[in-house]
Amino acid sequence: MNRPLSTSGSQLQLKNRMSLGQSVRQSLTMAYRGLLKIKRTPEQLFDVTFQPIIFTLMFTYIFGGAISGSVKGYLPIIIPGILVQTVITTSIVTGVQLREDMDKGVFDRFRSLPIARIAPLAGALLADTVRYTIATVLTLAMGYILGYRPDGGFDHVVIAAILVIVCSWAMSWIFAFFGVIARTASSVQGISMLILFPLTFVSNSFVPVKTMPDWLQWFVHVNPISHLVTAVRQLANHGTIGSDFAISLIGAAIIVAIFAPLTVRAYMRRT
Amino acid sequence: MDRVLRSVPDGYDWAIEARGLVKIFGDNRAVDGVNLNVRAGTIYGVLGPNGAGKTTTIKMLATLLRPDGGSARIFGHDVVKEAQIVRQLIGVTGQYASVDETLSAMENLVIFSRLLGLGRKEARRKASELLEEFGLTEAAKRPLKHFSGGMRRRLDLAASLIAQPPLIFLDEPTTGLDPRTRAQMWDTIRRLVKTGSTVLLTTQYLDEADQLADRIAVIDRGRVIAEGTADELKASVGTSSLQLRVQNQGDIETARQMVERMLKVRAIVSPEAGKITAPIADADRVADLLITLREAGIRLAEMSVQKPTLDEVFLTITGHGVEDDAKKASHAPDGVEAM
Numbered sequence: 001m002n003r004p005l006s007t008s009g010s011q012l013q014l015k016n017r018m019s020l021g022q023s024v025r026q027s028l029t030m031a032y033r034g035l036l037k038i039k040r041t042p043e044q045l046f047d048v049t050f051q052p053i054i055f056t057l058m059f060t061y062i063f064g065g066a067i068s069g070s071v072k073g074y075l076p077i078i079i080p081g082i083l084v085q086t087v088i089t090t091s092i093v094t095g096v097q098l099r100e101d102m103d104k105g106v107f108d109r110f111r112s113l114p115i116a117r118i119a120p121l122a123g124a125l126l127a128d129t130v131r132y133t134i135a136t137v138l139t140l141a142m143g144y145i146l147g148y149r150p151d152g153g154f155d156h157v158v159i160a161a162i163l164v165i166v167c168s169w170a171m172s173w174i175f176a177f178f179g180v181i182a183r184t185a186s187s188v189q190g191i192s193m194l195i196l197f198p199l200t201f202v203s204n205s206f207v208p209v210k211t212m213p214d215w216l217q218w219f220v221h222v223n224p225i226s227h228l229v230t231a232v233r234q235l236a237n238h239g240t241i242g243s244d245f246a247i248s249l250i251g252a253a254i255i256v257a258i259f260a261p262l263t264v265r266a267y268m269r270r271t
Numbered sequence: 272m273d274r275v276l277r278s279v280p281d282g283y284d285w286a287i288e289a290r291g292l293v294k295i296f297g298d299n300r301a302v303d304g305v306n307l308n309v310r311a312g313t314i315y316g317v318l319g320p321n322g323a324g325k326t327t328t329i330k331m332l333a334t335l336l337r338p339d340g341g342s343a344r345i346f347g348h349d350v351v352k353e354a355q356i357v358r359q360l361i362g363v364t365g366q367y368a369s370v371d372e373t374l375s376a377m378e379n380l381v382i383f384s385r386l387l388g389l390g391r392k393e394a395r396r397k398a399s400e401l402l403e404e405f406g407l408t409e410a411a412k413r414p415l416k417h418f419s420g421g422m423r424r425r426l427d428l429a430a431s432l433i434a435q436p437p438l439i440f441l442d443e444p445t446t447g448l449d450p451r452t453r454a455q456m457w458d459t460i461r462r463l464v465k466t467g468s469t470v471l472l473t474t475q476y477l478d479e480a481d482q483l484a485d486r487i488a489v490i491d492r493g494r495v496i497a498e499g500t501a502d503e504l505k506a507s508v509g510t511s512s513l514q515l516r517v518q519n520q521g522d523i524e525t526a527r528q529m530v531e532r533m534l535k536v537r538a539i540v541s542p543e544a545g546k547i548t549a550p551i552a553d554a555d556r557v558a559d560l561l562i563t564l565r566e567a568g569i570r571l572a573e574m575s576v577q578k579p580t581l582d583e584v585f586l587t588i589t590g591h592g593v594e595d596d597a598k599k600a601s602h603a604p605d606g607v608e609a610m
Contacts, residue, residue: 015355015356016353016354016355016356017355018355022388025385025388026386029382029385029386030386032382032385033371033374033382036373036374036378036382037371037373037374040373040374040414041373104371104372105365105367105368105369105370106369106370106371106372107369108335108363108365108369109363109365109369109370109383109430110386111334111335112333112334112335112358112361112362112363113358113383113386113387114355114356114358114359114387114434115386115387119386
């Protein structure tokens with residue numbers, strides 16, 4: 001980019017496409033921007049700090065006695081469930097913030113720069129993994145304080161944590177899509193909650209599935225959230241990697257494969 | 272500045288060629304068949320009131336909006352089919368600052384430089400260079416929230432120059448700036464062009480277009496209604512006018528006759544204000560007129576030269592006045608002209 005342009009050579013230097021390497025580098029730069037923004041406005045970490053603490057406390061003490069007879073017995077069930085629910089809910093904010101960000105003047109500059117169209121989106125999503133990590137660590141720490149001692153051991157808990165973060169990142173593409181197509185930030189929040197609430201609650205996150213009616217059980221079994229929760233439970237409580245682990249990762253890959261191109265296309269059309 | 276800016280791709284005469292550009296929002300034809308030809312290495316002014324379609328036109332030329340009709344080429348590259356190439360040839364400075372509010376000036380420039388492919392060290396060097404160039408070094412680390420309007424605009428312009436683009440779009444670069452900052456901005460724009468860049472700027476101020484632009488297009492309701500050099504445009508509108516106020520109301524009729532005789536034009540008297548207004552066809556004669564008035568013992572209370580305002584340009588070309596909000600804005604630079 002530093003050499004002076006000349007028309008004779010311009011066709012060689014000016015390319016209408018970005019290479020993969022350039023796209024990745026530009027996305028990382030945008031992620032760096034996202035991290036700087038978090039550093040400057042730490043108040044936006046409010047939700048990922050307090051939601052894990054409050055939700056873990058609430059659900060454990062409300063449902064613990066009724067479902068498992070004791071709080072301590074409920075912890076191996078609820079902590080993986082609440083972990084998935086909390087971290088995935090956090091990913092909604094990605095869409096909301098993206099919408100807010102896109103309304104600002106700086107996005108006009110990003111659009112006018114010769115950079116990969118995916119970079120501003122991928123960067124924002126990448127920076128948000130920091131949020132998921134905070135939510136994950138705090139939820140697990142709360143569980144530990146309440147007396148949760150996962151039998152799978154530390155290494156398997158770490159794998160489970162990474163699995164949840166990866167899947168939440170994949171889910172955030174769905175909300176990023178809403179963020180790009182929606183008119184206002186609050187409508188992004190609305191649509192996203194509407195989708196996420198049934199998904200997280202009609203699953204095996206909080207209660208045993210056996211007492212549900214058949215048709216609901218059927219949904220719980222196909223619900224990808226259930227597979228993710230099961231995968232986390234197997235990892236944390238037994239230290240095993242089962243088919244649910246693979247299903248979760250494949251599901252995540254499918255979501256990204258569908259929603260990343262959709263989002264980028266919608267983003268480009270908006271311009 | 273010379274080292275900062277990349278020269279125009281030589282051999283290509285036209286920086287911008289737009290044919291019948293159209294953009295429709297709902298049932299509003301914001302841009303309704305705009306033709307523009309901008310020669311490389313010149314400053315081109317697009318003059319018009321708020322809502323005339325200036326910003327929409329720039330957005331289409333800068334690949335930020337897809338035209339609903341017509342076509343545009345930047346140094347021969349189509350803005351739709353070769354958008355990514357066009358983006359490598361342009362810098363855009365928006366009406367509102369297109370920089371990141373939560374970050375510092377330095378961080379903004381480093382991020383834009385990195386996105387444009389500079390290495391970590393290079394990006395920092397480039398950013399410091401530009402901050403220095405635009406007098407922002409001291410404020411480099413402060414968050415933009417505490418920046419004045421002028422500083423923000425300068426940073427915005429600096430950000431557009433990182434890649435040394437041969438064509439720069441400036442959307443109302445001085446709207447809302449105080450006269451001193453406006454003059455600084457004008458200097459910066461002139462320096463840009465000296466190093467070979469092409470500049471397309473929009474403005475609501477005839478005065479600004481006159482000061483900076485080699486050619487001007489007047490745009491109204493999405494159409495170009497007049498195009499030419501500043502002189503051609505002004506000639507079509509009329510000239511500056513001289514306004515005199517005499518101290519002694521009794522002298523006003525004598526003074527009027529003298530003005531008409533010396534300037535060889537018709538003068539208009541508004542008796543309540545004791546004011547005489549006459550067009551200045553030949554500025555040289557004004558000196559003679561003043562001496563004659565002094566010799567006749569007619570004492571002046573006030574004297575001023577009024578340039579044609581955007582209102583008058585519009586009235587003359589379109590037959591209708593400028594919308595109200597634009598009128599307010601166009602008063603600001605007129606005050607600067609008063610002597």
